[in-house]
Amino acid sequence: MKGTITIHHNSGKRQIELLRFIEEHLNGSVVSMEEDAGIIMKSVDVVSTDSFTIYPLFFPGGDIGKLAVTGSVNDVVMLGAEPIYMTLSIILEEGFPLDSFEKVISSIDSELRGNNLKVLCGDTKIMNKGSVDGLIINTTCFGKSVGKPLSVYNIEPGDAVIVTGPIGLHGATIMALRKGFEFNFHSDCRTLIPLLEIVKRFNVKAMRDATRGGVAQILNEIATSANCDIVINEDMLLIPEGVKTISEILGIDPLYLACEGTAVVFCDERDTGEALELLGDLGFYPSFIGHVREKGVIPRVLLKNRYGVERVLPMLVEELTPRIC
Amino acid sequence: MKGTITIHHNSGKRQIELLRFIEEHLNGSVVSMEEDAGIIMKSVDVVSTDSFTIYPLFFPGGDIGKLAVTGSVNDVVMLGAEPIYMTLSIILEEGFPLDSFEKVISSIDSELRGNNLKVLCGDTKIMNKGSVDGLIINTTCFGKSVGKPLSVYNIEPGDAVIVTGPIGLHGATIMALRKGFEFNFHSDCRTLIPLLEIVKRFNVKAMRDATRGGVAQILNEIATSANCDIVINEDMLLIPEGVKTISEILGIDPLYLACEGTAVVFCDERDTGEALELLGDLGFYPSFIGHVREKGVIPRVLLKNRYGVERVLPMLVEELTPRIC
Incomplete structure (x- = not known):
């Protein structure tokens, strides 16, 4: 995809376009992006949150999208729980290339599918050029303990x-x-x-x-x-x-x-x-x-x-x- | 508190100091920051996530800390659920003044207490000077529906x-x-x-x-x-x-x-x-x-x-x- 993220992707029509773009790329792995919150249908008891600020965004073996899924997933696994749901919050710098964004979202999609995870709700924020370096992703993952909680x-x-x-x-x-x-x-x-x-x-x-x-x-x-x-x-x-x-x-x-x-x-x-x-x-x-x-x-x-x-x-x-x- | 956030607050001893500082200021409102994930003890069924990038950080009527709590809380309330838990992920720029950080954390504390909310788990990341403008906070809030879900x-x-x-x-x-x-x-x-x-x-x-x-x-x-x-x-x-x-x-x-x-x-x-x-x-x-x-x-x-x-x-x-x- 050509073009870049503009500040107008922060709200209104353009934000809706951005959310649709994300939803389409995460086809089948998103419960719904229509509301600002999501409904948990399966019981969960372990939660972890992480913000990903890695630089560079793409590296041999992965990218920030893959890492944003695996990072939170692993923190839930570490307490002995099976990850089920995830939230996805994306902060983008004005001018960020859309083709790079597409790659990151595709990585997230592939990692969600590979691990049978659903995104329950999300958020996007665009910051003016120079206010943030490229892209930051926050994920919160919830899971269900497979036995007694580890500690x-x-x-x-x-x-x-x-x-x-x-x-x-x-x-x-x-x-x-x-x-x-x-x-x-x-x-x-x-x-x-x-x-x-x-x-x-x-x-x-x-x-x-x-x-x-x-x-x-x-x-x-x-x-x-x-x-x-x-x-x-x-x-x-x-x-x-x-x-x-x-x-x-x-x-x-x-x-x-x-x-x-x-x-x-x-x-x-x-x-x-x-x-x-x-x-x-x-x-x-x-x-x-x-x-x-x-x-x-x-x-x-x-x-x-x-x-x-x-x-x-x-x-x-x-x-x-x-x-x- | 004097001084500033340094890049060394990102990991190791200094990160542990930063986490303790946050935990002390959120005294009683934090379940535990010892593990990378937290245990949900009460049943929840609605979740919302939001990243807060507001500028300026302090404004008449609130600051980014208060907003980070109320923003996610309100998204959960909008689906007809009572907020119970929250996760807290903080991204700081190297050089950020510790006294401003203390004010933000105190606002978070006061808003958590006032609304009977607990922080289940958190994360901190420090980015190099110039890579992010000051402070970004992500919160994910979980609640329990008080009736049929709104939509x-x-x-x-x-x-x-x-x-x-x-x-x-x-x-x-x-x-x-x-x-x-x-x-x-x-x-x-x-x-x-x-x-x-x-x-x-x-x-x-x-x-x-x-x-x-x-x-x-x-x-x-x-x-x-x-x-x-x-x-x-x-x-x-x-x-x-x-x-x-x-x-x-x-x-x-x-x-x-x-x-x-x-x-x-x-x-x-x-x-x-x-x-x-x-x-x-x-x-x-x-x-x-x-x-x-x-x-x-x-x-x-x-x-x-x-x-x-x-x-x-x-x-x-x-x-x-x-x-x-």
Whole structure:
């Protein structure tokens, strides 16, 4: 589609045209855009909201549209719930190319369909040129718990820590793209709905997707909330070679790079073997990376090397990559 | 509070500080910010989402924080549901003053408390200086229907059209403020929860708050959806003198100015008298402005003057005031 978003798409006739355009592209995945609110027909009990400000909007492995669906979906999955509905709020800069917008909406459509999700209601706002950089999307996702709700407060010393896939792919992709580096990997951006299978079958205590701040930051946040230490084995970490290279060039630790399709799972240690097997069958590349243990003076995350030496993986203090999601 | 938002508030330790700051200011109104998602404990069946990009952030009668609560709340009320929960997603520009942020959060807090609402989950994103103008807030509100769901599709010829309060105050306030005019009125920004009383007691078919595009645009959208004409009497419209003056100076029709606390209500004509009385008792300034009738060739909104002459109030084509909400 040719042309650009104009300020007149903010209200009146042109806004209705914009809403129709979105509705047509999300054909079958939208309940109704006629009213300002939507009706929930199926019972829901978990909700998550996220605003997506990623730059650049298009990247190997996805775009802001795909990410806006998978990001909120994954937060709902992390509490042990099956995503059912979504709201969609779009903020556009005057002058934004309509063909790029069409690509983003098509990505949203394909991700909604692939995951059997419906958009219940939406909103569009156009901001004057220079007031916002391109496009921001907010999604709120609601789901239904498949069992007891998961929570970091369920975590106990002795629990196993599993990472469901390769580490740092999304963050490394965005950083490499921004720096203009050549690279041969892509973002891991995907929904984690299949993880609900291990929630149904095993004693999973908590899950968290390793987005902003990566595995190291997420583990730190969980250690603090659960008031315990988390010890992980360096040798068990699955970090793609390309991610290692980019990290070395940029002088950063890949453990702090965002993932958008990899989660950290805490479960009863007795279930570890079977959970890993099922995860493999579901198409994940899981690794059993460590354990929860009683905290020392303060809750910490410790990285143990092959000689058994532990060093602290501190909480992130400086922002590595703004607009990573 | 002194200082500004930095890019480091986007993740890690500083983000946790920012989340704690928000949680403390919303003390008692936040379920939990520990997880990325929240648990819905009460049954809900209506949802609405809105992103607020208003400029300027502070205005007589409210600010972006108050508006972000009332805006989504009102969309849920318009479908005949009592708002219960809300999600809160905040996008900040690097360099945003913390004292202004504190004022906005305090407004949100006061509006949540005043309406007995809980924040279920939230999200914060910091964008680099220049990538977004100051502050954007997205809220998604969930509520429980108090009776049968309202819908513009319920509207029939013969139904009465009531406007619940003065017209154009929000739009006129923002326009006057931006132009640097002196004026002695303020935005009507408020929640419309008390309107649920007329929904419970009378045969209300549909309601819509007259935000972007004002009463004239909202009536046009409803006429199109309901496939009928709407005829309103010029003499019955309650337009404050200050709004008329500003509109004359700017050469715009006040019927297209946004309201943020005034709704259009469609109800069975037989209930009009009692509904108006109850609305008055509830603190509204309602006026019975017209009727729905069979459509002519295409659905239209007609404004009838005191001599019985009808003229078309067309759908808005050009945006009057971007960033009005």
